[in-house]
Amino acid sequence: IKTIGVLTSGGDAPGMNAAIRAVVRKACAAGKNVKGIRRGYQGLLEEDIIDMSRHSVSDIVDKGGTILFTARCSEFRTEEGQKKGAEICRKHGIDGLVVIGGDGSYAGAQKLAGLGINTVGVPGTIDLDIACTEYTIGFDTAVNTAMQAIDKVRDTSTSHERCSIIEVMGRNAGYIALWCGIANGAEDILIPEKYDYDEQKIINHIISNRKKGKKHHIIINAEGIGHSTSMARRIEAATGVETRATILGYMQRGGSPTCRDRVYATMMGSMAVDLLCAGKSNRVVGFKHGEFCDFDIDDALAMQKNISNYMIEVAGDMAK
Numbered sequence: 001i002k003t004i005g006v007l008t009s010g011g012d013a014p015g016m017n018a019a020i021r022a023v024v025r026k027a028c029a030a031g032k033n034v035k036g037i038r039r040g041y042q043g044l045l046e047e048d049i050i051d052m053s054r055h056s057v058s059d060i061v062d063k064g065g066t067i068l069f070t071a072r073c074s075e076f077r078t079e080e081g082q083k084k085g086a087e088i089c090r091k092h093g094i095d096g097l098v099v100i101g102g103d104g105s106y107a108g109a110q111k112l113a114g115l116g117i118n119t120v121g122v123p124g125t126i127d128l129d130i131a132c133t134e135y136t137i138g139f140d141t142a143v144n145t146a147m148q149a150i151d152k153v154r155d156t157s158t159s160h161e162r163c164s165i166i167e168v169m170g171r172n173a174g175y176i177a178l179w180c181g182i183a184n185g186a187e188d189i190l191i192p193e194k195y196d197y198d199e200q201k202i203i204n205h206i207i208s209n210r211k212k213g214k215k216h217h218i219i220i221n222a223e224g225i226g227h228s229t230s231m232a233r234r235i236e237a238a239t240g241v242e243t244r245a246t247i248l249g250y251m252q253r254g255g256s257p258t259c260r261d262r263v264y265a266t267m268m269g270s271m272a273v274d275l276l277c278a279g280k281s282n283r284v285v286g287f288k289h290g291e292f293c294d295f296d297i298d299d300a301l302a303m304q305k306n307i308s309n310y311m312i313e314v315a316g317d318m319a320k
């Protein structure tokens with residue numbers, strides 16, 4: 001491997017910059033050239049490629065977002081687009097590529113590997129929904145951001161003796177909702193994995209809590225379930241308890257990464273470069289059973305992840 005490329009793809013996540021920095025600096029330390037591909041696979045197809053040195057990544061370890069920008073690219077889902085991407089890599093001398101993103105981005109990396117470009121994926125998503133790893137870059141920051149915001153909503157909710165429905169990110173995955181549900185002491189948690197949403201059960205829960213003298217009722221709702229505003233209207237009508245919806249939205253994707261996200265992103269970015277330098281391809285970096293590890297992309301994409309039933313049970317017990 002002479003030249004390593006790096007790109008970020010799919011949804012952005014805090015800590016992606018720390019991963020980019022690690023890739024660039026580890027590659028430079030190993031005597032490789034480094035090219036940054038901006039705007040994910042879209043930028044690759046448009047040859048939006050820049051030379052990078054260890055100085056190009058100064059002062060970014062603490063910054064949210066991604067200095068390389070990110071995008072979704074439908075053209076890259078086609079065989080033609082993938083062939084064009086591999087050709088562009090070859091044209092720029094990129095013989096190793098680190099792809100920081102989610103499962104979709106790995107599928108792109110897998111296709112490039114099949115076309116002769118050595119690729120390694122690094123898990124970057126706030127949703128924690130990548131099966132081969134117990135950690136993804138950005139989750140720790142996002143869940144802490146959401147937790148702090150929910151604490152604030154809870155204060156005012158108690159003062160006004162309201163019920164609050166707080167919608168957090170997670171279109172297909174309830175990890176942020178479940179972790180916040182536990183960390184914020186929510187009375188009810190709604191997640192897409194366990195879709196047994198029963199509004200009457202929530203209404204009864206609110207009414208019985210009021211009778212016990214509870215001053216607030218926090219419901220954490222995952223984005224994948226949605227409809228928080230209409231849910232609030234119906235719950236207020238049924239319970240007579242003033243109910244408000246707060247949708248936290250994109251704030252959860254930004255901000256300075258936590259220590260854990262900076263450190264793990266640095267380790268994972270570095271490991272990706274080590275794998276490329278060792279001649280490996282079609283791999284993804286993960287974290288399992290307390291250790292950094294790597295998997296074949298085909299195996300990683302075939303894995304299934306189940307949210308912990310025990311965590312759900314504990315969350316429920318805390319609210320009883």
Ligand code: ATP
Pocket residue numbers: 009010011012041042071072073074075076077078101102103104105106107108109111124125126
């Ligand atoms: P997140 O979960 O944060 O959204 P992601 O990487 O899963 O991240 P996607 O939008 O699924 O996000 O994928 C990012 C990009 O990867 C797509 O826009 C596309 O360019 C490429 N990609 C996705 N799936 C494939 C595929 N099957 N083959 C080739 N490229 C793909």
